Amino acid sequence: MKSNITMRDIAERIGVSSVTVSKALNDKEGVSDELKAKIKALAIEMGYRFNAVAKSMKEGLSYNIGIIIPERFSGGNFYLKFYQHITTMLEQYSYYGILQVLSAEDERNLQLPRTYYESKVDGFIILGQISSKYIDLLTDNNIPKVFLDFYTDHSDIDSIITDNFYGVYELTNYLVKEGHKDIAFVGNIHSTSSIQDRFLGYYKSLLEHNLSLNEGYIINDRDEKGTYIDLEIPNPLPSAFVCNCDQVGYNLMNKLRSMGYSVPEDCSVVGFDNDIYSTLTEPQLTTVEVNIEEMSKVAVEFIIEKIKNEHKNSGRVLIKGTIIHRDSVKKI
Amino acid sequence: MKSNITMRDIAERIGVSSVTVSKALNDKEGVSDELKAKIKALAIEMGYRFNAVAKSMKEGLSYNIGIIIPERFSGGNFYLKFYQHITTMLEQYSYYGILQVLSAEDERNLQLPRTYYESKVDGFIILGQISSKYIDLLTDNNIPKVFLDFYTDHSDIDSIITDNFYGVYELTNYLVKEGHKDIAFVGNIHSTSSIQDRFLGYYKSLLEHNLSLNEGYIINDRDEKGTYIDLEIPNPLPSAFVCNCDQVGYNLMNKLRSMGYSVPEDCSVVGFDNDIYSTLTEPQLTTVEVNIEEMSKVAVEFIIEKIKNEHKNSGRVLIKGTIIHRDSVKKI
DNA sequence: CTGAAAGCGCTTACAG
DNA sequence: CTGAAAGCGCTTACAG
Known part of the structure; x- marks a missing residue:
């Protein structure tokens, strides 16, 4: 599936430079509307696919967020719903989510996820309470992170929880x-x-x-x-x-x-x-x-902010839930 | 979290070239054991983290696999278990899994995942039956893929199913x-x-x-x-x-x-x-x-094979399950 | 055993 | 409005 078509290929076919193609495809200024349209049309015709990896390389950002779920919470599908909303929200920022289950063993041995050691992600959303020591580890390594569905006494860490x-x-x-x-x-x-x-x-x-x-x-x-x-x-x-x-x-x-x-x-x-x-x-x-959707939305906003600005601190946010009335309560 | 330490930084500190550092860190031949050990030690000391994106760039491979689950199957946690085993298996090949729920709308409109258009993945594992037209779409675009937990009459596509x-x-x-x-x-x-x-x-x-x-x-x-x-x-x-x-x-x-x-x-x-x-x-x-674990293992092996060799075809594989005896059957 | 050169596909900053 | 140059951090192929 290696895409053999690059911006340069498009540029050569039209007789412009790859800089111009880049500007046109990204809707940036400095290219005439005429040329822009021509480039876009040719890109589609040639089956061009953007290479997000090259962009990552250039910007020093992976455009991935690690979603960490401690093993003991991975049983149900409650957190899977969060994950779905998170990925949907991330798309709006051209980000992708890499889900990782943190094994009890790795948590105990203070083993950071491999995504960290390979610079595969720009930050983490931690979904579900993890040990205090593990939190310290993340903090010591200066890893951008947001806690979702739990919080701790580390007041300087952003948390999004249900109320x-x-x-x-x-x-x-x-x-x-x-x-x-x-x-x-x-x-x-x-x-x-x-x-x-x-x-x-x-x-x-x-x-x-x-x-x-x-x-x-x-x-x-x-x-x-x-x-x-x-x-x-x-x-x-x-x-x-x-x-x-x-x-x-x-x-x-x-x-x-x-x-x-x-x-x-x-x-x-x-x-x-x-x-x-x-x-x-x-x-x-x-x-x-x-309110899983709202919580996920805020978590994504926070982590994206955090990546842009390391010192951004949004604190603890409580998202209100809704009482669902069914038949397990009797008036007495 | 941008890692500021690169191989070149390590190289300069020691007074060798970055080629040598690359060889040492990847345990390749052509570096004396002495130098290798020295480089590795310094890498840890300096807090060096490998940049997988740069490797991807060089090799033209994202080292990501898209795991596609059609929306209608995303409710339970059955497929989440598959996903966990898949990611565990992928790690052995230095690959990561990006889970994507395929919305009914995208499936109907024959909209390929964004990971495809941005070259974010090298192939897909399709987890759960998708429409015949969508399969044709994937095939027409020459996308390496493996079907997990279902199959179709497209005899040329690899499928791993329970027996x-x-x-x-x-x-x-x-x-x-x-x-x-x-x-x-x-x-x-x-x-x-x-x-x-x-x-x-x-x-x-x-x-x-x-x-x-x-x-x-x-x-x-x-x-x-x-x-x-x-x-x-x-x-x-x-x-x-x-x-x-x-x-x-x-x-x-x-x-x-x-x-x-x-x-x-x-x-x-x-x-x-x-x-x-x-x-x-x-x-x-x-x-x-x-047997979720075994099925996931085979699916990963197949997709990795497929990425290396486009024309590799492994066919339809049936994985045996196990009868679990409980109390809902009476001898009569 | 070691390294200079080239290149992966983009984008940014600058010059024209 | 357009483009030449440089660079992101690695690895490969080759030369010494």
Whole structure:
């Protein structure tokens, strides 16, 4: 597929220089409209294809962005959706996305992606929480980067996250409005910043409604490695469960069913993410839809800015989600 | 992140030419071991990063492969798994994969990917069936390509597919061995080559066991657009259903449950793919696991071969899957 | 074992 | 409005 036709070939056929062809094809000034049209027509006729590699070479930019997904998040298709929106947005800047799954091993051994060592990318979008040490590594190497769907205490790094805090806050408010007072939270609150913030949103709602936080109502859902564990259902049964994500909502529904409970008759359940798991339960889950498209758009804007201007700092951006009402909540 | 350190910088520091540095860093002959070691050490010390773009430029190869997934298959994470294995395999050849979702619109309008027009890739792996006209377009443009997980009647194109035919053939044999005689097939047999072959494997098993093919036992599962439709369950109920994929097995199980039937007590169900849907049913589905890793490996080998030698033709390769026994089949 | 020269296909800065 | 020159960072083929 090596394109044998170059700008020079076009130039020679017409009897101009390759500089003129370059200007014409890029719609730059300094070529008469007549000549420009003639060059463009001939380019098509000759089957000319632009050589982006040559441009990269000249500009010292690869026009690729590495999209890094830590291995443990690569299972679902949630991040794949992000990736699709990211690549769509990147196209507008003539950029391409190279998806890389960061293996647990490479993350532990602080092994940077090969794209970095081969100057194959101009920067990275990190999709999903990575270890603090790995972040330090990226920072120390002065690698342009943007965090998507998580953040850390490195205040100088741009992050785009869904508004976990307000999302769950509003969802819990909704449960309270429906008459619920005994509301449990399901999630390991030491696991990721997302879960922590969702928990805090839940807690804020309790505080505002003078409902006390019951230690027994914080139900762990996964171990340190992120593997889901068997859920311990409190006795007596809370009237509602706020799950930190839809998949855990799905697990909870199965657990409740196996114990003979019906949702929403015996208790209500809400999730977060609006991913496939929220539609696999019976009844389907009321949940919060993450605005993947908008988040991806902002992430791309930020990384492109960052490549142009190393010192550009856009900070932490929260993108609001939307509550999706389904049938897993009962008014009491 | 522009790497300011070049081979020439290293060369000047040591007092040799950049040719020697290139040879040393690439472990080529013609440099004394002593010098080689010195150059390598200095490269690390200076934080040198190889510039793959310059190599691409020189060789006229982008060292990228486009992985094209038609939009309608981009929903699940089945193809994402392929993508992961593909990129892992590509690394061994110093290649990178650029994933592109082919929109229904671009497919219809015969719009080639932008990576092609910008010479960003050296070839394509097409992951999932695309229209015949689009295939013609790729062929007419002389684009190196390999088909993964589907094939067509274009006999000159390399395809790597799972052994659909024998997979379902063996699975149906297993049902017959368990005493089943009234076996239905669920799938639109005019939809894709995969479904067709799976159907034919089912039919072969019937033929070999002198079981007649009952027209009413071929149950359509999707319309022309690939959207799943409501399943019509035959009356009387067959003793077993062979579903063309796990997701349809999942749909069928839901349908059967809603009608008051129990699996496997009232009838048995088997699927294909061993994807997430096979584990979401209760009981979980007996199915055929597709050997994604091996298929990806072969696809990468083929496309790399093809880039080196345009006329290399490897044909159609069938990769065997493995039956996964779970609890959705009863011996009768 | 080592290096000068040429070239991959563009674009930028400058001269005319 | 048009073009000659230089350069991006490598590698190949050849000469010494």
